[in-house]
Amino acid sequence: MARQRAERRKAEDTQGQDAIFRGTGGGDAKLKGESFKDARSVRGTPNAAIPAFILGEELADIADKDPRIVVLTADLANANRTRDFAARHPDRFFNLGIAEKNMLTIAAGMASCGMIAYAATFGSFCAILGAEQAKTDCAYPGMKVRLIGHHSGMSMGFYGTSHHALEDLAITRTIADLTVICATDANHLRAILRASVDHPGAMYIRLGRGRDPVVYPEVPANFRIGKAATLRKGGDLTVITCGSEVRASLDAAELLAKQGIETRVIDMHTIKPLDAAAIRKVARETGAIMTVEEHNITGGLGSAVAEVLVEGERLPFLRHGIPDEFVPVGPPAALYAHYKLDAAGIAKKAKSFLATAGRR
Numbered sequence: 001m002a003r004q005r006a007e008r009r010k011a012e013d014t015q016g017q018d019a020i021f022r023g024t025g026g027g028d029a030k031l032k033g034e035s036f037k038d039a040r041s042v043r044g045t046p047n048a049a050i051p052a053f054i055l056g057e058e059l060a061d062i063a064d065k066d067p068r069i070v071v072l073t074a075d076l077a078n079a080n081r082t083r084d085f086a087a088r089h090p091d092r093f094f095n096l097g098i099a100e101k102n103m104l105t106i107a108a109g110m111a112s113c114g115m116i117a118y119a120a121t122f123g124s125f126c127a128i129l130g131a132e133q134a135k136t137d138c139a140y141p142g143m144k145v146r147l148i149g150h151h152s153g154m155s156m157g158f159y160g161t162s163h164h165a166l167e168d169l170a171i172t173r174t175i176a177d178l179t180v181i182c183a184t185d186a187n188h189l190r191a192i193l194r195a196s197v198d199h200p201g202a203m204y205i206r207l208g209r210g211r212d213p214v215v216y217p218e219v220p221a222n223f224r225i226g227k228a229a230t231l232r233k234g235g236d237l238t239v240i241t242c243g244s245e246v247r248a249s250l251d252a253a254e255l256l257a258k259q260g261i262e263t264r265v266i267d268m269h270t271i272k273p274l275d276a277a278a279i280r281k282v283a284r285e286t287g288a289i290m291t292v293e294e295h296n297i298t299g300g301l302g303s304a305v306a307e308v309l310v311e312g313e314r315l316p317f318l319r320h321g322i323p324d325e326f327v328p329v330g331p332p333a334a335l336y337a338h339y340k341l342d343a344a345g346i347a348k349k350a351k352s353f354l355a356t357a358g359r360r
Helices: 002-015 039-043 051-065 083-088 100-112 123-128 131-139 168-172 186-196 245-257 276-285 301-310 332-338 343-356
Strands: 069-073 093-095 116-122 145-150 178-182 202-206 229-232 237-241 263-267 270-272 289-296 317-322
Touching (some): 051 069, 051 083, 051 186, 100 123, 100 131, 116 123, 123 145, 123 168, 123 202, 131 145, 131 168, 131 178, 131 202, 168 178, 168 270, 168 289, 186 202, 229 245, 237 245, 237 276, 237 301, 245 263, 245 289, 245 343, 263 276, 270 301, 276 289, 276 301, 289 301, 289 343, 301 317
Parallel strands (some): 069 093, 069 116, 116 145, 178 202, 237 289, 289 317
Antiparallel strands (some): 178 270
């Protein structure tokens, strides 16, 4: 118990550092003994552009007008900044300590009494450790619980496999009546939280480490749960992505454009219900599709898109993400480069894919 608390305290301290921890440059990063920072890493990101930093603030704003909103966390009020909610609505904030499963069950109980419960903890402890509670206590009875899994993917790099959440999308999208959605940046998260209030049933909202670069300069007014967003036009290739990989995919599309490859980029933020119509549309209009995700390629976004395509359109298709393995321990920036999930890596993978498919 003492060790777990120490880990959380360390995570909270790290969250407050200026270093962005996510590399934006390309190249082959070594995972051992090599610094991996670029200018943006040193410079840091404004608090307003950090999803983990606006979570409590946005929920507090919503709660100002809606007395049904309650927020729960599992000893992570600093790391996920739900302390900002606690400061403004202390009577509607509950810290359950290191008891994530209990937290989800309690949230379901509150929802059964008419509350809308937002329960936040690390993605690995929310969707993976708490899968049974998410299914039986939240989704099955249709409770309005919003499971918020922050620090998802491999963004907890140094903490290792126990803290990596690379299976959460695969798990949650197989749970009936559970909406699954990925936040891209701070403004996108605001839109998701606002839309979540009146959304029926339970939801899993996946966040990154909270230092995701800006994709949406303003809160997207046309945001709809279950409706994908086209962020870049192109006819040679479509990249369907979500969450932390949206910015990297847009940057990769810019690199590919310099090589004469016009790439469409789709933010498939809602994994369930999936926007199948958008997938079929790009299958008709572009020559190939590539999915990019910070998740195991088995069962995640790529698998969901493949399920749509196999029932209809046939075209070159590639799933790009984490292969079926446990990732090494290391700084997140180095891990993104290692798995070619930074801009340069995505561009390189896309170009190779098109060449193999005979499209270039």
